[in-house]
Amino acid sequence: MVAGTMDGAAIARGVREQVAGDVARLVAAGGTAPGLATVLVGEDPASEVYVRNKRRSCAAAGMVDLHRHLPGDVTQADAAALVDELAADPAVSGILLQLPLPDHLDPGELLARIPVGKDVDGLTVGNAGLLAQGLPGLRPCTPAGVLEILDHHEVPLAGAEAVVVGRSVLVGRPVAQLLLERNATVTICHSRTRHLAEVCRRADVLVVAAGIPGLIGPEAVRPGAVVVDVGIHRGPQGLHGDVRFDAVQDVARLLTPVPGGVGPMTIAMLLANTVTAAARQQGIAL
Ligand code: ADP
Known part of the structure; x- marks a missing residue:
């Protein structure tokens, strides 16, 4: 078997189009265009690139770019004052503090x-608490992107064996909770997990977010499984993930590439969260 590729770039385009439509509907219903306040502190080059991409995508979806830049030596009190100002500003639908x-x-x-x-x-x-209790809230973007990819491919989750490799606050934990919310039987693996490959081989759906290049090979994948790779690493031959794509392709049914898998979904889900937040604040149903 050669696995099908789950094309995150294409799925992300669809989400962005949907968001642009939602923005137009919000405005047509008498609301105001959502405003996204990205907050960048200092001059970290990688963060500058991420923030620039978020601002561009926000404008492309018809939202208002309310970017703020603080100097790298800003005090905690001054940074806090900016966040408080944005929190109180009705033009600001969403606040993104770049980390x-x-x-x-x-x-x-x-x-x-x-x-x-x-x-x-x-x-x-x-929001982590709302997710933990299964209550409505704004979900973290990368984990929400993983679920969007699975839903796009109509991967059955209810009753499925799902294994998540990684328990970070950013990815592993919330992905596991989102899968649980969808009635998967979820196992979370981490750096102390014994017999990692054996545990992963139980998975109908395997989500890998360990931050270790090539951690997962074909021996850790059940034939016919769906594999989502959240890892991203820069090597001499370009970007690659936590999953050995070529080898796993012979075993899995569906697989995300790196780049072009989960990566493009993150900003798309940020835009989706921003229009959702704006609609709720304005009391308009989309
Ligand atoms: P991310 O940015 O994807 O959230 P982090 O680097 O913050 O990733 O976290 C890495 C996660 O991966 C941690 O939760 C850690 O327990 C898990 N992890 C690290 N090494 C292994 C390993 N060898 N096997 C399984 N999980 C691992």
């Missing part, structure tokens, strides 16, 4: 100032 911050700042304290309804990254303790 990592310079070492002298406490990200947790700043994230805690973002109201759950404006937390379009889904990273605050408030």
